[in-house]
Amino acid sequence: MNKPWIRQRSEITGQTAAPKLERELVDFQWKLGMAVSSDSCRSLKYPYVSVLLKVADPSGQVKNKSFEMTIPQFQNFYRQFKEIAAVIETV
Amino acid sequence: MAGELEGSKPLSGLLSGLAQETFHGHQGITEELLRSQLYPEVSLEEFRPFLAKMRGILKSIASADMDFNQLEAFLTAQTKKQGGITCDQAAVISKFWKSHKTKIRESLMNQSRWDSGLRGLSWRVDGKSQSRHSAHIHTPVAIMELEIGKSGQESEFLCLEFDEVKVNQLLKELSEVEESISTLMQPA
Numbered sequence: 614m615n616k617p618w619i620r621q622r623s624e625i626t627g628q629t630a631a632p633k634l635e636r637e638l639v640d641f642q643w644k645l646g647m648a649v650s651s652d653s654c655r656s657l658k659y660p661y662v663s664v665l666l667k668v669a670d671p672s673g674q675v676k677n678k679s680f681e682m683t684i685p686q687f688q689n690f691y692r693q694f695k696e697i698a699a700v701i702e703t704v
Numbered sequence: 705m706a707g708e709l710e711g712s713k714p715l716s717g718l719l720s721g722l723a724q725e726t727f728h729g730h731q732g733i734t735e736e737l738l739r740s741q742l743y744p745e746v747s748l749e750e751f752r753p754f755l756a757k758m759r760g761i762l763k764s765i766a767s768a769d770m771d772f773n774q775l776e777a778f779l780t781a782q783t784k785k786q787g788g789i790t791c792d793q794a795a796v797i798s799k800f801w802k803s804h805k806t807k808i809r810e811s812l813m814n815q816s817r818w819d820s821g822l823r824g825l826s827w828r829v830d831g832k833s834q835s836r837h838s839a840h841i842h843t844p845v846a847i848m849e850l851e852i853g854k855s856g857q858e859s860e861f862l863c864l865e866f867d868e869v870k871v872n873q874l875l876k877e878l879s880e881v882e883e884s885i886s887t888l889m890q891p892a
Contacts, residue, residue: 635864635865636863636864637864637865638866641877643877645888648813648816653815654766654812655767655768657769657816660885660888661817662881662885663819668864679819679820680821680822680850680852681817681819682821683813684885689825690822690825691878691882693827694874694875694878697871698871698872698875704829
């Protein structure tokens, strides 16, 4: 009788045990690069945006997170952010 | 049989298989699989150098990111070479590159990116809230979730919070990036 409850309970607590940590962006650094050539492709020639985020979790600990975007990905990111700005203004 | 290898019908399939293995990271496409599926009448000893030749040609074209003029010149030279390719085969290779070029290039770009890539982005804006008991008004907040991950690895989800001031600050930085891109993309 207890077993299904125990199994379910651990599923539920498993979900609530690790809430998504909302972090604050402390710093935003960026670099626009051009990949020219590589061992697998002599003629790469593609531009990319490299981003370094410094994020602080609620305890104050700051971590670095970096990632790359292609130009179309960056433009989508920028477009979405403009939308956020437009929405937050009206709220 | 040399005649079997000169046929152009199975070549398209062969190039697809080669692209899957060489560029798109598909495991398990062996020499033997390609031979038995596409050139069953040909012995492995004869097939092997033929496969190597086609792989070499495809790699050269992809590595140089050939445009159509370069491609025509390159393939014509291959048809004139001793032990090169036939005109029919050149036509098949040309057609293949034209239709698969973008996808192959994308795979090559991904292969040379070693930092995390941006896999997904979602956001919401939480509105103003007020409490009867508290004078403090919660100002609107934007919450953005970024999904980032390295090639072949699981995603990491980054959840960021921005107030209006921060949103505008970041927007300014992003517009600087955009400006840089425009400068870079301007014809010389």
